Amino acid sequence: MWYRAILAAALVGLACGAAASPARHRLPNSWHLRPVGTGVGVGTMPQGIALSPAGKRIAVLDAGAAPAALRVLEARSLETQRIVTLPDGFGNPIWLDRSTLLVAGGKSDEVERVDLRNGSILGIDALGRGSWCAGIALSAHHTRLAAIGDRNGRVVAFDMHGRRLWSATVGAHPSALAFEANGTLVVASRQDSKLYFFNRLGRLVERLATDTHPAALALSPDGRTLAVAASDAGRIDLFSTRAPAKEIARIDVAERFGVGNHFGSSPDALTFEGNASIFVALAGENQIALVRNDRVVARLPVGWYPDALAASPSEIYVADGKGEGMHANPAFRPLERKTYTKYVAILTAGDLRRISRAAFDASDARNFRAERATILPLANRPATSVLRAGGPIRHVIYIIKENRTYDQVLGDIKRANGDPQLAWFGERVTPNQHAIARRFGVLDNAYTDAQVSADGHNWTDAAFANDYVERFWPPNYGGRRPLYDFQNGASPVVPQGGYLWDDALRSGISFRDYGEDTGVPRSTSPTYLAGNMHGLIGHFDPAYEGWNLRYSDLLREAEWDREFRAFVERRDLPALEIVYFPNDHTEAARAGALTPKAYVAQNDLAVGRLVDAVSHSRYWRSTAIFIVEDDAQNGPDHVSDQRSTFYVASPYARGGVVKERYDTASVMRSIELILGLPPLSIYDASARPLDAAFTTKPNYTPFTAIAPLTNLRATNPAHGVGARRSAAMDFRIPDAADPTIANAVLWDLYGVKR
Structure with a gap:
């Protein structure tokens, strides 16, 4: 090619x-x-x-x-x-x-x-x-x-x-x-x-x-x-x-x-x-x-x-x-x-x-x-932290999204470390994520532990990507190994400690999965059939669509909300919910597909509606919502190619600009501490929890989702910028489309020529 x-x-x-x-x-x-x-630079991996x-x-x-x-x-x-x-x-x-x-x-x-x-x-x-x-x-x-x-x-x-x-x-x-x-x-x-x-x-x-x-x-x-x-x-x-x-x-x-x-x-x-x-x-x-x-x-x-x-x-x-x-x-x-x-x-x-x-x-x-001397010392945590088993937070909702850098989304937030010229999906596209950040805390010093989605979903789900994943994703992304098998639950991929849902299952913690590693309903893909992850069997919503960019994140949120309302009615909300909203990945400039801004705005509204629903329910007082990207590969950032958007939404969120440095494993460790789960690897075991993002003084004011400021139905023209390049991309599984080309299309559409 x-x-x-x-x-x-x-x-x-x-x-x-x-x-x-x-x-x-x-x-x-x-x-x-x-x-x-003595060291000398060589090539990739x-x-x-x-x-x-x-x-x-x-x-x-x-x-x-x-x-x-x-x-x-x-x-x-x-x-x-x-x-x-x-x-x-x-x-x-x-x-x-x-x-x-x-x-x-x-x-x-x-x-x-x-x-x-x-x-x-x-x-x-x-x-x-x-x-x-x-x-x-x-x-x-x-x-x-x-x-x-x-x-x-x-x-x-x-x-x-x-x-x-x-x-x-x-x-x-x-x-x-x-x-x-x-x-x-x-x-x-x-x-x-x-x-x-x-x-x-x-x-x-x-x-x-x-x-x-x-x-x-x-x-x-x-x-x-x-x-x-x-x-x-x-x-x-x-x-x-x-x-x-x-x-x-x-x-x-x-x-x-x-x-x-x-x-x-x-x-x-x-x-x-x-x-x-x-x-x-x-x-x-x-x-x-x-x-x-x-x-x-x-x-x-x-x-x-x-x-x-x-x-x-x-x-x-x-x-x-x-x-x-x-x-x-x-x-x-x-x-x-x-x-x-x-x-x-x-x-x-x-x-x-x-x-x-x-x-x-x-x-x-x-x-x-x-x-x-190279290892971060274990955190000296405050005894009063709300991130603990038996504390005021008893429910966790963990939202996983796709591939955005901090600057791409929040680079336009003032008094934080962003570059507004790189905010391709700034406040007019993502008003809910901006409102969540301003209300609950701007984490502008947070990094994904992964480079791409292949290792990214392993880090978000297991606080670790094993040697099989780390060795084989680079040639896969280089177009030389066609098999994308990094989320299929087969033995070489599964780490020794398993995944977050395995941790919950072993510890007797109730949980429910919505789309993360469960696949597309009615899919014939051997990589994405629901139930590949044995620990998820019987614990995922079979009506929730997994990876499928042609399916709206708003429909995903509606399906999640259907079950959530039933849980509220029965008063039996699982202690842990994992929710996958993938559409901020976008289909670049593929003719007839939603524009990248429409995709990201759709994703933003889904996030806002979920936070809105929880905050207006009886479970708001006992819930923390964590929102992460699996990686930050699909855009520029003036600090790091792995800096990304991290959000918390909870009555116990501190608010303001949080300058402490965190990573994917920090989020995993915070979840484990709340639910009383043991760490899955040395990475989450030694990670610093998000203590600085939380307070002991709750603010129970609910969050109200913001109506979109961008046309959610806007589609790419047949012969627009990047249409020909996008037509050749494969969006059937994460990152099957060459991400370098997808990034180039987004830059041509929204990038600032310096």
């Missing part, structure tokens, strides 16, 4: 911007990045790295939203020597010799041989159509090659002449593979959290369970120990390779931060130091841990989301998938090459970092002080 050329141009720009990392960066959740070592046979060069595979690329850097200076743009690529590359590498080819469904001398790319081993090649392994003596298909769950072994030796099925979404010294091939499966052992003839000889969602494998130099990174469990599982293979240890590697569980640390890459020590990348905690004698003995902070490791005798190399933090993007105009790098999925570029092994012997590493 034509926009890939823009992506390619953006990638070249990213490749040229190499710089050492600053000392400190702040993430959406207020954790800090203070990465050690580097998924794998490998040192050359002589150790003088290092290959990095960029596999994010920009076009896939293999880049080679000088290992000591970290200077880029060559970049080869690939049709696709995923996982760790493998050096065949000093000038040839092998790469898992992703959508090409084959293994790709890359010749660095001339930049040629040759598909050598095919896995089968639709397999989506996600990983490769080379035997010890370079006599056999194996590859896994993420889509079809196949593992295929080849000789070095490309002849297929055998193939087998290991279930959906295999994640990693490795050859043992005796030729046994080990394959890890995320779907069922198991290891499969195949002998040289391809016969399955052993099947062993691991902790949840194995993401990476590593063999000790002597070949006797197999290490497995169980990403969702926060553990490393160790197995003896001596027949029969057996488990010998399970090691907690997560930093618990003084909270109960350790879900969310996401160990996702491993490399041995000798036979007894293992370096582990903890992507969710932005650190590298050193494991020795079955325990963590040192920790060092690195960049955002470390997801690949390599080791030389004196140094450790780590790829940070998301680089060094958030960025402002006020000039975001995607169709212009000079600004395209301001789209969040491109702006969030990775880096490569070199760390001396001696750094792990320093006292700050051994006592964990360096790593712990």
Whole structure:
């Protein structure tokens, strides 16, 4: 597609911007990045790295939203020597010799041989159509090659002449593979959290369970120990390779931060130091841990989301998938090459970092002080906070919307930190959201923990997006992986702690879901059939339409209101309601569809009517309404590409401009505290609740919805600005339409030319 050329141009720009990392960066959740070592910028979401046979060069595979690329850097200076743009690529590359590498080819469904001398790319081993090649392994003596298909769950072994030796099925979404010294091939499966052992003839000889969602494998130099990174469990599982293979240890590697569980640390890459020590990348905690004698003995902070490791005798190399933090993007105009790098999925570029092994012997590493300095201390909360179980707030309504930045909607509110020139959907379009903000509080320092909707709904629903989601959404948004399976409730996506509704179900808290991850009634989509989320079965309104932009948010609000009135009549309102109003996503300039302003105004009125209904009911005195966007990808913001609109509506809302910094997990933690629910991950466990947005002195005055100031029925003309681009977009599932094009259309319609 034509926009890939823009992506390619953006990638070249990213490749040229190499710089050492600053000392400190702040993430959406207020954790800090203070990465050690020497760093250099690379492309989007580097998924794998490998040192050359002589150790003088290092290959990095960029596999994010920009076009896939293999880049080679000088290992000591970290200077880029060559970049080869690939049709696709995923996982760790493998050096065949000093000038040839092998790469898992992703959508090409084959293994790709890359010749660095001339930049040629040759598909050598095919896995089968639709397999989506996600990983490769080379035997010890370079006599056999194996590859896994993420889509079809196949593992295929080849000789070095490309002849297929055998193939087998290991279930959906295999994640990693490795050859043992005796030729046994080990394959890890995320779907069922198991290891499969195949002998040289391809016969399955052993099947062993691991902790949840194995993401990476590593063999000790002597070949006797197999290490497995169980990403969702926060553990490393160790197995003896001596027949029969057996488990010998399970090691907690997560930093618990003084909270109960350790879900969310996401160990996702491993490399041995000798036979007894293992370096582990903890992507969710932005650190590298050193494991020795079955325990963590040192920790060092690195960049955002470390997801690949390599080791030389004196140094450790780590790829940070998301680089060094958030960025402002006020000039975001995607169709212009000079600004395209301001789209969040491109702006969030990775880096490569070199760390001396001696750094792990320093006292700050051994006592964990360096790593712990990056974590926000647990909040010293006021004893009188109304955000507590048994307090005056006993009911929560949690509204989830789609993709808007703070500046796009509230940038025109005075005395807050907004840019009115970026308020595409200001007060004339969103009078209710402006009135809610002015009455109950303007939160102008709040950030989504997600970049896009794929991880966004995981963060809004689980306060966490696991390693499967984080690795696979970037190539999906880059147009190279067609499967959007990030909200379907299947095993690889579901985090260890589950979702908010699972938390409520386990704790005996009544709840009702309206459209969030329940799908479109009568839909035939395998991704969006109601009931995919097992915890929602029997707890969602089957008459409530989920994702479907052709269905009005006002009809959704009316259906919610129908049930709400019945709950009021019976006096049995569930303690938790989750309500999905998706139409502020818009259909851009699609001919005949509602205009973006009409869509957003419709969404605004639905929100206003819901708050109105609750505030005029008997439940107003005991209710808090939280309103968030799942992400902030679809527009510019002068503070951050992840700053978004957060609202509270409650008699106990403080009002005024709330300057404290909050994130998606802060909202989740606030809900959990009110309902007496345990946290789902380290993120909500350590998040600062919205205490500063609430007061102990209630104001029971009801809220009255404001009539729209914009024509809710206005439609796009057949040949208007962006009509042709919008006609080609797929709006059947969230973000299936290329968001960069949708953003460009909105800018052409409403953007200020500075």
